[in-house]
Amino acid sequence: MAVIYFDNAATSWPKPPEVASAIIDHARDAGGNPGRAGHRMSIAAARLIEDTRDLLAALVNAPDSSQMVFTLNATHALNIALHGLLRPGDHVVTTSMEHNSVMRPLHDLAAGGVEVSVVACGVDGALDLDDVRRAMRPGTRLLVTTHASNVVGTLLPVAELGALARAHGARYLVDAAQTAGVVPIDVEAMGIDLLAFPGHKGLLGPTGTGGLYIREGVTLTPLVRGGTGSDSASEVQPEFLPDVHESGTLNVAGIAGLGASLRFLSEIGVDTVRAHELRLVARLVEAASDIPGITILGPRDQVRQCGVVSFTIAGATPSEVAQLLDDSFGILARAGLHCAPSAHRTIGTFPDGTVRFSVGWFNTDLEIDASVAALRQIAAWATRGVAWTA
């Protein structure tokens, strides 16, 4: 049975073949520790790191590549930003559609005296800018929002939110876990001060890679301190970027793979990826909408949606549906709460959750059609109680 992979919101699969080649090349030819020595393998590793950093900076229009810090994933980047910026007494505004990668650090910070306001989104995951405006106060330190919901794919108006934050003198942190590499991002045009993103989802790189863009003038206390290869005579953490947030040896093998996937992506173009995913989502939603018993959640306008679609089927739990999809059709989807209980409460699917399909660059129209046919069979089984025969 051929596998249809619809879990790209968790991590993308497959990766471009160049990714594996780059990791192997690194292990074989450039295995030094970047920035720690002057020998050829150390320099080769440092070149590879800086090449990848340049590609990331170019991808989101960061003015200077030193403002781009490597992290292990988006969660790591969000923690650097939130813990590095917020102090007891600060006020932060966020939304009810956030992933736990934002909610859990904020919970922890709230226990330490940071005041958190959560703006409720609509049942389709949409955010009303007026609600955000009302939540902002004089002296609000930070606005943090996702770029797109990992549950229903709803895109938030980041450019408008960036302008709103700036008008209130607050910094703007964007969680681009679902959009980096699949929706165009311009940190300058969108007024984004801090951008956290994974390398292993839309950027098509290996797991263990991610990044944080930090606008010039935004100072974050480092989350981790240690060896950086720079200022080695000092026992005090350097204050300059990117070293201040890159203590310890980087994931050079992973970053080698990420560089390869970024080159692959830059040849295709993020606009082309976006158009491809929009078409797939529209095809899925249109064809699946008339399946008896199915409820498709999220915006009914795919222009406001990334490649993430959530649904439920009457008479079957999300985990039953996901297991049938895998066992009987080879369709790999994710059921449950998707690490975002607040988002599920917002859309009315807590605590049962939903089934989530998340498409990527390598998915095809044929896969969408096959999955709709599978859902039709599963829905018939669930709603009529007929014996399962597929």
Place this chain on the structure above:
Amino acid sequence: MDGLISFFASHHAIRAEVTLTRAGLAARLIPGPRELSPNCGVALRFEFAQRHAALAALAAKHVRIDGVHEYRPRTDTWGPPHS
């Protein structure tokens, strides 16, 4: 190449090499002499006579440097014996 640029961090050393090479200036990363470059392990050799063009190119690309030095390699030849 008789010039040497030292750096605070390898990020800037690598960027400097790319910047100078793209500007058509000779540049090569070497293990940094400890007394000049205790920081990131690498330093950049370049033509000292081209330092004005080199520094302008680096400044334009916001590459941060530690210092510019004239490079005088040590030799293995012994001088005449003192009597």
